[in-house]
Amino acid sequence: MPSATRFFKIDEPFSFKKGGVLPSITLAYETWGELNKDASNAVLILTGLSPSAHTASSPQDPSPGWWEPMVGPGKPIDSDRFFVISPNSLGSCKGSSGPAGENPETGKPYRLDFPELCIEDIAASAFELVRHLGIERLSTMVGPSMGGMSALAYLQQNPNGARHFLTISSSPNSAPFSIAIRSLQRELIVSDPAWSNGNYDDKNWPETGMRMARKLGMLSYRSGEEWRERFGRRLQDYFPTELFGMNYEVESYLEAAARRFIHSFDPCCYLYLSRCMDWFNVADGFPDLTAALAAIQLRSACVIGVGTDILFPAYQQKEIADALSQNGVETSFTNLDSLMGHDAFLVDYSHFTPLVTDYFNEIWETEPLSA
């Protein structure tokens, strides 16, 4: 399988916010386009919970990435203009150090021996990657979903870290409804006997917990309005043989989505990343959000939310936009009228493409970057 993924190893102790230390960590990442001479055209994309670093295809790896229509030559985030970087989050299982990675002390996966992880750790590790690539200040920071939290933490840690900021369907902290959803997802996984306090293996995998957690995730990622149009009350093709089995198309849709997920993501990494979102509040230690973002030096920000998003409700994006505006950042806020809920940025390109295209055109036109 061709891969465009590279690995950046930080060969010195990495200290986690909650006190853990690892002697070294690795980040998997991909890039698109070329860094210009004065290193002024870099775009950093920090991801949501589950994506890998493979954000888009490239000559090295032509398989479609998780944000394929958005990144590449001539695309909204145009790699003919910008040098685009996307790491797999610290704590994930797609090549970066995380609970699924090998603990050099034991030769086995870290699992619960991996240090407690915070959004701030994901941000700090991404900063090390950016510095390693020779970039002092990003042109643009991009953060959808959890990536928007990591982006806020990055900018708080590095007030001059970027000139522009695109945040999508994210939040300055986890709302209690979102905490409730994620808390229940974690409970579903650890309640599966196969979870076995982290001592699962390929043959004894918490499949039931992962299946149900993913289904609950899907409920929080989409919207009733979308499913009303998409599925209505259509029955599925076959009648269930199992008692209390599935009757309706919406049920088999969720089952198929869950089955794809069960073995594609590590349960322990899922728990760590889920929990770190709940813990995150960029305003912790500040009187309010405006104060928390006051030091950040941005020329512009583009904040996008979706009206049907129940996981990162649009009022939270409005809070980010208001706080940036109050700090003098030229900020646009769009509450998008999409049926697709939290997942809109991944599936509703007819709504998202024009907004992202316009924002990056503006950036390009207001400060032409050297080639």
Added chain:
Amino acid sequence: MPSATRFFKIDEPFSFKKGGVLPSITLAYETWGELNKDASNAVLILTGLSPSAHTASSPQDPSPGWWEPMVGPGKPIDSDRFFVISPNSLGSCKGSSGPAGENPETGKPYRLDFPELCIEDIAASAFELVRHLGIERLSTMVGPSMGGMSALAYLQQNPNGARHFLTISSSPNSAPFSIAIRSLQRELIVSDPAWSNGNYDDKNWPETGMRMARKLGMLSYRSGEEWRERFGRRLQDYFPTELFGMNYEVESYLEAAARRFIHSFDPCCYLYLSRCMDWFNVADGFPDLTAALAAIQLRSACVIGVGTDILFPAYQQKEIADALSQNGVETSFTNLDSLMGHDAFLVDYSHFTPLVTDYFNEIWETEPLSA
């Protein structure tokens, strides 16, 4: 423990919509007030999934009922004026025949030997009770949540069954998002090893499945907006000792609610009632909802939905109201601006009391009933 609950035994074969037959069934019910001479002042309240027949207190049982502020002397549904009847649903476990009841053939609970249950069966059994009480036509049919589905089925089966109709936070069928939620709840229960295909007992109870199903239920009954105001990001008093345990107040709130529920409802009854909601569509076999309700003879209808309800979204109440209006029924529709989501009718009395009071006053004033 004092009880106002009476039992009505139908001592002849009861045929279920999907083909099952029981030689007899029993409905538990309570009443408030007195039936007048011409039996014209009866109000039937059909309940949501979990309530018992104890809708309100009475001299026989002074403990508060599930709709205490709404039913009784001088209350919005005024038992000084009306004879109010509320049965425990067929299929439930609060005294009526259901999967938890004793199968006379075996002396053990029916469990999965109970016939497949539909909303239409709940309606048909309630009609037998009404007839048994000497009532030809109800003054008013009241149906919140699942009870509104049962009420629609009752009126479809008995087009002259009531003169007035109050339906709250209900629907003419289950939306796919609601099916998805309930399907996952059922999966949570049957995935619990203690479910054991219905062979659980008091010592071996599917507690984990019931706990998680109830938490998911709570997510669907309330709203993010409410929890944002109520809990915010407040931490709970004690720090979790369990790994991936609870940190936030919203999590301990859900845990407490779930623990109260686990042993208060029978898992098998829960599965039957949950599934019958998914199956229900009052328009099945008709070209559309208006045609499905065309035969129903009502003088008025009051339809109330709540904007923040994600389980029975307000557009579904609007569909009921529109169909009744198109059939010439004088119908009012209110989309209530409450933060309380689906549960608003149970907790947001400041919004609901005036609406229900006004509707019953109107009924009383436009057709004064004999004492």
